[in-house]
Amino acid sequence: MTSRSLRRSGGVSDAIAQPAPRLSAGVATDSFESLYRKTFPRVYAYVASLVRDRAAAEDVTAQVFERAYRRRRSFRASRGTHEAWLFGIARNAALDELRRRKRRVALEAEPADDSLAVTPEDQAELALRRETVRAALAGLSGHERDLVALKFAGGLSNAEIARVLGTSESNVGTRLHRTIEKLRRACNGTA
Amino acid sequence: MAPREESSTLVTIDEALAADRVTAAEPKERELQTLALAVRDESPVPAEEFARRMEERLAAGFPRARAGARRPAPARPRRRIALTRPSLPVLAGGTTLLVVVVAGASVLSMPDDETALTDGDSPTTEVAPAPDVLESNEAEDATGAGGEASSAVAPSTSEDTIRERSARPEALPGRDDRRVDRSAQVTLAAPADELQEVGAGIASVADRHRGVLMSSSLTTGEAGRGGGSFELDVPVDELPSTLAELSDLATVRSLTQAGDDRTARFVRRGDDVDELRADLEGLQAELAAAATDDEFDAIRAQIRATRDEISAAERSFESVRERTAFATIAITLVEGEQRQTGLGAALDDGVDLLEDVLGIAIRALGVALPLGLLAAVAWWIAGVLRRRQRESALA
Numbered sequence: 261m262t263s264r265s266l267r268r269s270g271g272v273s274d275a276i277a278q279p280a281p282r283l284s285a286g287v288a289t290d291s292f293e294s295l296y297r298k299t300f301p302r303v304y305a306y307v308a309s310l311v312r313d314r315a316a317a318e319d320v321t322a323q324v325f326e327r328a329y330r331r332r333r334s335f336r337a338s339r340g341t342h343e344a345w346l347f348g349i350a351r352n353a354a355l356d357e358l359r360r361r362k363r364r365v366a367l368e369a370e371p372a373d374d375s376l377a378v379t380p381e382d383q384a385e386l387a388l389r390r391e392t393v394r395a396a397l398a399g400l401s402g403h404e405r406d407l408v409a410l411k412f413a414g415g416l417s418n419a420e421i422a423r424v425l426g427t428s429e430s431n432v433g434t435r436l437h438r439t440i441e442k443l444r445r446a447c448n449g450t451a
Numbered sequence: 452m453a454p455r456e457e458s459s460t461l462v463t464i465d466e467a468l469a470a471d472r473v474t475a476a477e478p479k480e481r482e483l484q485t486l487a488l489a490v491r492d493e494s495p496v497p498a499e500e501f502a503r504r505m506e507e508r509l510a511a512g513f514p515r516a517r518a519g520a521r522r523p524a525p526a527r528p529r530r531r532i533a534l535t536r537p538s539l540p541v542l543a544g545g546t547t548l549l550v551v552v553v554a555g556a557s558v559l560s561m562p563d564d565e566t567a568l569t570d571g572d573s574p575t576t577e578v579a580p581a582p583d584v585l586e587s588n589e590a591e592d593a594t595g596a597g598g599e600a601s602s603a604v605a606p607s608t609s610e611d612t613i614r615e616r617s618a619r620p621e622a623l624p625g626r627d628d629r630r631v632d633r634s635a636q637v638t639l640a641a642p643a644d645e646l647q648e649v650g651a652g653i654a655s656v657a658d659r660h661r662g663v664l665m666s667s668s669l670t671t672g673e674a675g676r677g678g679g680s681f682e683l684d685v686p687v688d689e690l691p692s693t694l695a696e697l698s699d700l701a702t703v704r705s706l707t708q709a710g711d712d713r714t715a716r717f718v719r720r721g722d723d724v725d726e727l728r729a730d731l732e733g734l735q736a737e738l739a740a741a742a743t744d745d746e747f748d749a750i751r752a753q754i755r756a757t758r759d760e761i762s763a764a765e766r767s768f769e770s771v772r773e774r775t776a777f778a779t780i781a782i783t784l785v786e787g788e789q790r791q792t793g794l795g796a797a798l799d800d801g802v803d804l805l806e807d808v809l810g811i812a813i814r815a816l817g818v819a820l821p822l823g824l825l826a827a828v829a830w831w832i833a834g835v836l837r838r839r840q841r842e843s844a845l846a
Contacts, residue, residue: 296509301497308495318501322508329513358844393489402845412487413494415468418461426838437457440464444486 292332295342296325303350305413310354310406311361320357324350340423347414348424351406396446404439411436542830546823550815630775632711633687635694637780640787641701643677646670652700653681653782659696660689662777669784681782690778697780702787713771720768727761 303324308317328349335345400408410421418436422429460483466474467484468491475481497505508514641649650669657664662685669679685693694706734754741747 293509300502300505302494304497304501305494314495314498317495318497321497321501322505325505325509326513326515352841355841355844359841389489390493393486393493397490397493403842406845408490409494412468412491433457433461437460440460440483440486443490444483447486 291342292329295346299343299346300325302413302415303346306347306409307350307354309409309413310351311357313361316357316361320350320353324353327353341420343414343416344420344423347410347416347420350414351410351424392447393443396443399446400439400442404435404442407432407435407439408443542823542827546819549822550812550819629712629714630717630771631687632713632774633690633778634709635690635778635780636705636707636783637694637697638704638706638783638785639697639701640704640785642788643671643786645701646677646679646784646786649700649784650679650681653683653697653784656693656696656700657683657685660685660693662686662689662693662780665779677786679784681780681784683780683782684777685780687776687778690780693780697782701784704785704787713775717768717771717775720764720771723764724761724768727757727764731757731761 300321304317304321307320307324308314311317311320324346328346331349335342339345340348397405397408407421407425410416410424411418414421416424418432419429421436422432425432463475463480463483464487467487471488473481473484473488475484639649646669650667654664654667656662662683665682665684667679667681671677683693694708697703698706731754734750734757738747738750738754741750
């Protein structure tokens with residue numbers, strides 16, 4: 261697995277290209293492995309976005325897959341996709357971790373992605389843009405950050421997010437639109 | 452916010468995420484797509500080392516993490532009583548089990564006489580012995596209820612039960628060495644077009660059991676007014692079998708049996724006769740030894756009077772003997788519906804049983820439903836509270 265593949269989680273594109281195997285009940289071991297390979301970077305990204313601590317994010321991510329593996333037979337296709345089910349587990353585990361640790365520590369700075377071929381001129385612009393986006397993200401509330409993490413780090417569709425949050429798809433769309441507008445305004449304001 | 456604008460924004464973002472690049476031509480949409488990609492690019496990436504460890508764990512089937520195996524495991528949360536939400540099948544199964552348990556308990560706790568099928572046409576068997584002369588143990592035998600003077604036996608649709616009760620020696624007052632005046636009242640119901648046949652059947656039953664049809668009256672042909680009454684005298688030992696055969700002729704609506712123990716009276720009358728005869732013998736001896744005519748006449752008058760008394764006592768004795776040798780059966784024949792037998796009766800019993808079971812199930816539901824609703828509400832509230840508690844971490 262390359263660093264590029266870890267960085268680019270795919271999200272919606274992957275979900276469209278490789279639909280998760282749907283079973284009426286339970287997740288077979290081989291299906292679980294494919295589910296793991298398809299979602300591991302995104303689950304980690306989502307969890308890390310919430311707990312904002314690399315070590316904690318790794319622990320929680322490991323817990324998530326461990327729990328999902330143990331409970332794989334309890335999956336019911338009628339309740340949503342495999343990914344919605346997995347991210348539901350991830351969300352519960354991350355929130356439990358947040359409550360337990362009461363951490364509000366900023367995530368460690370990500371190392372520069374060497375695989376991104378950028379020119380020296382681009383680098384300054386890229387750094388500025390990232391700083392702007394980070395500042396805008398930092399201004400979001402916990403619920404907004406959760407929503408953004410599910411959408412962009414988790415790569416879930418609006419319907420899957422609705423499943424995870426226990427709300428309607430239209431409600432997710434509305435909240436997402438407001439949050440993006442908020443981000444856009446924040447970016448424009450700081451730019 | 453216009454839904455159309457909202458929808459357009461979401462579609463624009465999804466397109467950029469799917470293509471992994473900015474695809475829109477319009478500046479505002481390009482800006483949104485650039486922002487979406489930038490936000491996604493901010494997503495944390497798992498470290499190579501962590502990804503490798505996870506691969507190993509995946510290959511090993513995700514064994515439970517051992518403390519100290521890698522970085523110190525975070526302190527485990529305090530163990531609390533977890534309010535886990537049971538799945539719907541488990542909840543449904545639990546509720547069903549509760550209903551079954553309550554229904555079962557209701558059936559088991561129900562008195563025997565309530566479990567018997569009852570309806571308006573159920574025969575009633577009553578045994579009413581004369582309490583004054585029965586010995587206590589016989590009274591208990593007769594009533595089956597600890598010496599009560601009279602007891603009503605639970606109604607039952609089974610004619611076999613009636614036959615059984617009639618044939619059981621202990622169900623009737625008196626035994627072979629006792630003199631019991633027995634009687635029975637039976638109400639039979641038959642369809643209008645069978646009344647004549649049943650009436651003839653009653654006479655045949657009397658003949659077969661060495662009985663006498665003392666009186667009979669039968670009305671037929673008038674719709675709704677048909678019926679009759681019969682009185683039979685049958686030998687006491689034929690009473691149970693006679694009643695059993697009568698119950699075969701038509702539907703038994705009611706059956707009442709009574710017994711009056713006349714043993715003491717019978718013995719007393721016998722003793723009276725014996726004493727009077729002894730007196731007579733004494734008088735005859737005195738007559739032989741009479742010295743004067745006056746004395747002779749007086750003794751003869753006494754002998755005549757004693758003979759009259761003996762005759763009266765013997766008649767009384769004979770009357771008691773005859774009354775206890777035969778049992779009187781009063782039969783009332785009324786119009787009724789067609790008696791169901793065989794498959795029809797079984798079907799009828801099945802429907803009755805089903806009604807009873809349904810009744811019990813409804814009562815059980817009356818208990819289980821509120822409990823189930825309470826449990827469901829508690830389950831839902833627990834879920835909401837736990838969710839809110841969790842999401843408080845995001846506040």
